[in-house]
Amino acid sequence: MENIAGHKSALTWVTRITVLILVVLWLIPTVGLFVSSFRDRDDISASPWWQAPFPAEQTFGTRVAGEAVQEGGAFVLTGSIYEGSDAQVGAKVVAFGISRSDPTGITAGESVDLKGGGTLTVNGDGTFEMRTPEAPSAKGQRVYFAAAVPPEFTTGNYERVLYSNGMAQAFINTFTVTIPSTVIPILIAAFAAYALAWMEFPGRGFLIAGIVGLLVVPLQLALVPLLRLHNDIGIGQSFVGIWLAHTGFGLPLAIYLLRNYMVGLPKDIIEGAKVDGATDFQIFTRIVLPLSFPALASFAIFQFLWTWNDLLVAKVFLPSDSESWVMTRKIADDLLGSRGGDWGILATAAFVSIAVPIAVFFLMQRYLVRGLLAGSVK
Structure with missing residues (x-):
C-alpha cells in the first residue's frame, strides 16, 4: 500500500x-x-x-522612618513600604522580615516583634504600621520584603543599543568588512572552480584533494601566522587585511561548492560552445557563470552570515581603536562590558545584529538548497 x-x-x-x-x-x-x-x-x-507574562516575586530592602504619632502609651508610625525602595507601586507584598538572614519569614498582614520592643505589621498593599514604646530613631527600622511585581516590558534595551555612542559607525564598519569579504572570494572561487571542473592540466586531482583537506583546518591555527605575514608585507591590522583573511578562510568552501555545481552542468553545452570556437573565458562568463547562480547565491549566504557575525577575526585583523569596531565587537567590548552579565542588552543586541543577515537569508534562501545539493546526484 x-x-x-x-x-x-x-x-x-x-x-x-x-x-x-x-x-x-x-x-x-x-x-x-x-x-x-x-x-x-x-x-x-x-x-x-x-x-514573563506573569507576576514575578522579587525581594527588596528599605527603611521605615518618619514622624510617629503618640497614641496612649505607644508611638505609632504608618506609611507605605514602597517609599525608599526600588519596588514599583502596585506590587503585592507577599512576605517581609527585619533581618537579612530571614528577609521573608513573616507573611504579609501578620506582625513581627521588634528587637527594641514594639511590633511591625506590613500589609499586602504595601502599607505598614509600626508600634514602639519609644519614639523611633531618625535612621529608621530596616525592613525586607518580597513582592509579586507585575510584568513590565520596555523598549529601553533597544534604545540603549541603537542609540549608543558609536553604534552607527560600527554598523557601517560591519558592512565595510562583510561586502568585500563576500564578493572577493566568490570572484576568485568562480574562476578556480571552472578550471578544476572543465579544464585539463597536470596536478588537478591533487589541487582538488588539497582544497577538500583545507575544509577541515580550523582557522584559529592560521590567525597568528597570517597576522605576522600581514605585518611583514605592510598591511597589518586594516580593512584590507581582514578582507584578505576572510577571503583565504572562505575560499576552500567556495571552490568546493562551485566546482561540484559546475561539474554537474550539461557537458554537451560546454563542448558545443568549444566547437563553435568559444574560448574558456567566453564559456565561463556567458554560459557557466549564469547557470551557476544558485551555487553562487548559496555560498554568498554562508559567507555573508559568517563575516557579519564574526568577532574573532575582527579582533585580530582590525585596529583596536573604537572607530574601527564592527557591531560584534561594539556589543561585546562596550555594551556588555568585561563580564557580559546584562542579559537584556545581550538579547537585544543579538536581534539588532541579526536583522540584516535574516533579510539576506530570506531573499536568497530559495537558492540555498539547490546550491548545497549541487553534484550530490547524477
Whole structure:
C-alpha cells in the first residue's frame, strides 16, 4: 500500500515530524531571546522568560522612618513600604522580615516583634504600621520584603543599543568588512572552480584533494601566522587585511561548492560552445557563470552570515581603536562590558545584529538548497 499513488510512506511522516521537532527546538531559544530583549535585568534574574507574562516575586530592602504619632502609651508610625525602595507601586507584598538572614519569614498582614520592643505589621498593599514604646530613631527600622511585581516590558534595551555612542559607525564598519569579504572570494572561487571542473592540466586531482583537506583546518591555527605575514608585507591590522583573511578562510568552501555545481552542468553545452570556437573565458562568463547562480547565491549566504557575525577575526585583523569596531565587537567590548552579565542588552543586541543577515537569508534562501545539493546526484 505504501507504493500506491496517493499514499505516503511512514518514512515521509517520520521525516516531517523530525523536521518539525528540529524547527521547534531552534525556535524556543529564539523566542526566549526575543522576550528577554524587552525585559530589564531585574526581571530576567527574577523569573525565566516563559513566566514573563506573569507576576514575578522579587525581594527588596528599605527603611521605615518618619514622624510617629503618640497614641496612649505607644508611638505609632504608618506609611507605605514602597517609599525608599526600588519596588514599583502596585506590587503585592507577599512576605517581609527585619533581618537579612530571614528577609521573608513573616507573611504579609501578620506582625513581627521588634528587637527594641514594639511590633511591625506590613500589609499586602504595601502599607505598614509600626508600634514602639519609644519614639523611633531618625535612621529608621530596616525592613525586607518580597513582592509579586507585575510584568513590565520596555523598549529601553533597544534604545540603549541603537542609540549608543558609536553604534552607527560600527554598523557601517560591519558592512565595510562583510561586502568585500563576500564578493572577493566568490570572484576568485568562480574562476578556480571552472578550471578544476572543465579544464585539463597536470596536478588537478591533487589541487582538488588539497582544497577538500583545507575544509577541515580550523582557522584559529592560521590567525597568528597570517597576522605576522600581514605585518611583514605592510598591511597589518586594516580593512584590507581582514578582507584578505576572510577571503583565504572562505575560499576552500567556495571552490568546493562551485566546482561540484559546475561539474554537474550539461557537458554537451560546454563542448558545443568549444566547437563553435568559444574560448574558456567566453564559456565561463556567458554560459557557466549564469547557470551557476544558485551555487553562487548559496555560498554568498554562508559567507555573508559568517563575516557579519564574526568577532574573532575582527579582533585580530582590525585596529583596536573604537572607530574601527564592527557591531560584534561594539556589543561585546562596550555594551556588555568585561563580564557580559546584562542579559537584556545581550538579547537585544543579538536581534539588532541579526536583522540584516535574516533579510539576506530570506531573499536568497530559495537558492540555498539547490546550491548545497549541487553534484550530490547524477
